[in-house]
Amino acid sequence: MRITIIGCGWLGLALARHWRGRHALVLTTTTPERLPELEALGAEAALVQGNDRSAMARALAQAEVVVLTLAPRGDRQVDADAYASTYLSTCRSLLEVLPELPQLRQIVYTSSCGVYGDAAGGWIDETTPPQPRDGHATVLLQAEALLQRATAPRGAGMPAPAVAVLRLGALHGPGRELGPRLARLAGSQRPGDGILWSNWIHQQDAVAAIDAVVEQGFSGLLNVVDGRPATLRQLVERACAVRALAPVTWGADDPLPQSPSPPSAGASLPNRRIGNQRLLALGVTPMRAGVLEQLAEG
Numbered sequence: 001m002r003i004t005i006i007g008c009g010w011l012g013l014a015l016a017r018h019w020r021g022r023h024a025l026v027l028t029t030t031t032p033e034r035l036p037e038l039e040a041l042g043a044e045a046a047l048v049q050g051n052d053r054s055a056m057a058r059a060l061a062q063a064e065v066v067v068l069t070l071a072p073r074g075d076r077q078v079d080a081d082a083y084a085s086t087y088l089s090t091c092r093s094l095l096e097v098l099p100e101l102p103q104l105r106q107i108v109y110t111s112s113c114g115v116y117g118d119a120a121g122g123w124i125d126e127t128t129p130p131q132p133r134d135g136h137a138t139v140l141l142q143a144e145a146l147l148q149r150a151t152a153p154r155g156a157g158m159p160a161p162a163v164a165v166l167r168l169g170a171l172h173g174p175g176r177e178l179g180p181r182l183a184r185l186a187g188s189q190r191p192g193d194g195i196l197w198s199n200w201i202h203q204q205d206a207v208a209a210i211d212a213v214v215e216q217g218f219s220g221l222l223n224v225v226d227g228r229p230a231t232l233r234q235l236v237e238r239a240c241a242v243r244a245l246a247p248v249t250w251g252a253d254d255p256l257p258q259s260p261s262p263p264s265a266g267a268s269l270p271n272r273r274i275g276n277q278r279l280l281a282l283g284v285t286p287m288r289a290g291v292l293e294q295l296a297e298g
């Protein structure tokens with residue numbers, strides 16, 4: 001298959017390695033210095049800013065499948081406007097060039113479970129209406145909606161591509177281990193009780209999910225989570241215990257100074273457990289240890 005990965009960063013690279021030698025790949029970056037790294041995977045590498053319609057058209061000229069794994073640089077720090085200029089402008093230029101791409105049969109977009117709202121700790125799935133709680137999640141949902149427009153008929157002899165929207169849980173894996181970040185909380189006092197569920201997916205399981213979605217020509221919405229949510233309290237306790245660090249004390253009245261890296265127990269974070277039945281039905285069983293087990297390894 002001929003596949004273009006737009007935004008070949010941390011996840012895109014893992015995907016490209018997985019597909020190396022199996023599919024003909026075009027891998028994109030916005031950084032000229034990264035081109036050799038992408039070419040070394042036996043792929044065609046291209047410089048593409050998502051809002052550059054011509055560059056998008058060139059990168060997609062032969063593609064049967066496009067996988068959008070782009071994210072703004074420095075992901076967590078950027079504001080919602082930067083999010084919009086990354087995701088929405090890229091989706092718009094993809095829609096603009098679509099009539100020139102009769103061979104394109106599937107669009108895969110890695111969205112985020114961040115589009116879901118609060119469920120007071122209950123379980124939710126793909127049938128749960130999204131309810132973004134901040135500007136970033138709103139942009140991701142808008143990007144999903146934009147891409148749905150690609151399913152409209154394109155004219156005679158040009159069937160509409162399948163659109164797969166994958167809502168990823170928080171990613172972890174090589175180079176993005178959670179333990180060291182959580183361990184920075186050792187000995188601190190945190191507000192609340194820490195019983196706030198978080199939902200995760202290992203990088204390699206996300207790769208397996210995208211692979212299955214492409215192999216099966218999946219169209220629709222899919223939660224890509226490992227189905228083993230963990231509370232913030234469980235995560236912090238495990239991360240500190242395996243390092244023999246002082247535990248965190250919960251229930252502090254005064255909020256701590258903001259720390260950008262570890263997850264915060266702020267009341268504004270949605271509290272829900274996200275199911276992955278649809279992922280399992282696709283034949284993808286997250287095989288890696290869940291995030292709690294990974295923390296036990298250090």
Ligand SMILES: NC(=O)c1ccc[n+]([C@@H]2O[C@H](COP(=O)([O-])OP(=O)(O)OC[C@H]3O[C@@H](n4cnc5c(N)ncnc54)[C@H](OP(=O)(O)O)[C@@H]3O)[C@@H](O)[C@H]2O)c1
Nearest residue numbers: 007008009010011029030031049050069070071112168171
């Ligand atoms: N990280 C998480 O926990 C998480 C959770 C849920 C969903 N996701 C989704 O998973 C996907 C992959 O995330 P990641 O962590 O692998 O991202 P990443 O490492 O930050 O890589 C992002 C890639 O997008 C490229 N890019 C940035 N701005 C662009 C633009 N305007 N036009 C085209 N390409 C652009 C970057 O280019 P350069 O190569 O030049 O840097 C980089 O290759 C994203 O769609 C993200 O929304 C992530």
